[in-house]
Amino acid sequence: MAAKAAKKDAVLAAATELALAAVTEVADPGTVGAHEGFVMDEERLGTHYFTCTAAGYRGWRWAVSVARAPRAKTATICETHLVPGEDSLLSPEWLPWAERLRPGDVGPGDVTPKIDDDPYLVAGFEATGDEDVDQLAQWELGLGRPRVLSGEGREAAAQRWYDGDHGPKATVALKASATCSTCGYFVPMTGALRPVFGVCANEWSPSDGSVVSLDHGCGAHSEVDIDAPEPERIGEPVLDETLVDEL
Known part of the structure; x- marks a missing residue:
């Protein structure tokens, strides 16, 4: 069943100047634009919206909540704040530190959090008492390690x-x-x-x-060689007899 819409309140709807004065007091000079409208939120509670003209806040709006006590003839300010619109520039969704780590982020002294339900790990092998079985498992299944690599x-x-x-x-x-x-x-x-x-x-x-x-490769392959370059010929040496070295 749909929620019942709040009854219109003429006193709150008419409190545009009161809301504008309240938001102008807290906002940086020149960042409050035109009045965009009024919305009833609950009975005797509504919000006036003003365009935010601050640089970097495209699509954001100033929201000023106003309320009226029962049988009161005047509105009062509840709070003022900025709210984003549909095309507003927003910061990425916050993620816990452990979920923000990416391969290559771990440096000297850093420690990654333990993942108890890591799908890439399974429980390690425990000793059975059979010497032949345990000796094989020590190398193939990771005897002594709590968890080993899963398939x-x-x-x-x-x-x-x-x-x-x-x-x-x-x-x-x-x-x-x-x-x-x-x-x-x-x-x-x-x-x-x-x-x-x-x-x-x-x-x-x-x-x-x-x-x-196995199918990788590089130029340092042990069995690959290059053709030896021809030696550079510089001609006969030239003897300079016009200069005398001082000793």
Whole structure:
């Protein structure tokens, strides 16, 4: 059922000059424009609106709330404030600090908040007492760690790496004449990511110390060479006999 509209109040609607004086008193000089209208909010409570002409506040309006006591013949000011319109310039929606962090934001001394329900992590493996099973799990499932990478987390990381600066679509890879899979400095990864990724161990490579895809590449490939340039010929040496060195 729709809410009943507030009854019109002639006293409040006529309080334009009172509202203008109130907002002019609190606003910066020259920032209060024309009267835009009056709206009833509740019984004996309404709001006068004035255009805000301040620079940087396009679409904003000054709002002055006025009220009237029962059987009173005069209006009183409740409050004055700025309110945005439909096309007003607004600040981004506020987010908690933990949600504002982005990859690359963490610096020395920074600590990221723990995410208890992180979909990229699952509970780590607990010892079963079976020596063979536990020895395998220690390396494959992360024995001793509370949580380990989930399948979803592994897929997300793999896609991010493959699409990034150390995958096959990077500019340096597109210009390379050979891939990392045939480079002697390529160190294969272990586990489920081994068929696609490894680590570059070539200090001359821009990918040194980074995870690279097998089909990545760069100009520092161990088996790629360049044609030796022809030695520069400068002709016979010239002896200058017109000058004498002072000793």
